[in-house]
Amino acid sequence: NFMLTQPHSVSESPGKTVTISCTGSSGSIASNFVQWYQQRPGSVPTTVIFEDNQRPSGVPDRFSGSIDSSSNSASLTISGLKTEDEADYYCQSYDSNNHVVFGGGTKLTVL
Amino acid sequence: QLQLQESGPGLVKHSETLSLTCTVSGGSISIIHYYWGWIRQPPGKGLEWIGSIYYSGTTYYNPSLKSRVTISVDTSKNQFSLKLRSVTAADTAVYYCARHPPQLHWGQGTLVTVSS
Numbered sequence: 001n002f003m004l005t006q007p008h009s010v011s012e013s014p015g016k017t018v019t020i021s022c023t024g025s026s027g028s029i030a031s032n033f034v035q036w037y038q039q040r041p042g043s044v045p046t047t048v049i050f051e052d053n054q055r056p057s058g059v060p061d062r063f064s065g066s067i068d069s070s071s072n073s074a075s076l077t078i079s080g081l082k083t084e085d086e087a088d089y090y091c092q093s094y095d096s097n098n099h100v101v102f103g104g105g106t107k108l109t110v111l
Numbered sequence: 112q113l114q115l116q117e118s119g120p121g122l123v124k125h126s127e128t129l130s131l132t133c134t135v136s137g138g139s140i141s142i143i144h145y146y147w148g149w150i151r152q153p154p155g156k157g158l159e160w161i162g163s164i165y166y167s168g169t170t171y172y173n174p175s176l177k178s179r180v181t182i183s184v185d186t187s188k189n190q191f192s193l194k195l196r197s198v199t200a201a202d203t204a205v206y207y208c209a210r211h212p213p214q215l216h217w218g219q220g221t222l223v224t225v226s227s
Contacts, residue, residue: 001174033212033213035213035214035215037158037215044207044217044218045158045215045217046217047215050213050214051213051214056214092214092215094212097171098163098171099160099171099173100148100160100211100215101160102150102157102159102160104157105157
């Protein structure tokens with residue numbers, strides 16, 4: 001079973017840069033696109049990155065995504081942190097059977 | 112603008128069947144390339160994919176739920192549906208419908224509580 005592993009939580013100060021990792025359990029994470037979702041309490045998840053590194057319109061360029069094949073991981077980087085970025089972040093991809101796979105989620109605290 | 116809306120009972124009794132429908136507006140469910148899926152999120156926990164269906168009826172299920180899940184599609188109504196059998200308290204969650212790939216385009220979600 002293909003799984004995605006994220007850190008449970010990360011914290012950083014306003015104005016700083018934070019990176020959230022998403023590591024694939026097997027195969028190549030580069031085989032299928034990775035998406036990142038932001039979920040604030042009580043809200044529906046929204047896409048901040050799709051197709052590894054693409055930003056939907058309306059998402060600030062402080063958000064960026066990347067793939068590192070050497071570590072079989074994807075990363076979401078948020079620069080110039082704002083208190084409004086405090087949320088849960090989920091990575092998502094697909095396995096070889098077209099099944100949707102989610103990471104366990106990372107709680108970002110901006111303090 | 113594509114919109115998805117979940118509907119169905121918010122309360123289901125233990126051991127009974129949870130049934131939800133997702134109505135798609137602003138676009139056809141019969142468009143090739145896209146899949147239509149169900150995802151759930153128990154209170155305070157992460158996202159779990161339940162399964163997805165193509166307009167032709169081809170389905171993909173999470174192996175951990177496959178024995179209890181049926182997803183169907185009604186192209187004439189632009190809807191797809193979820194049935195989850197033999198529910199327990201562990202099935203209490205917000206249930207979302209969504210379109211994919213690559214990213215998920217989400218409905219607003221509906222809370223389903225399993226009562227004992």
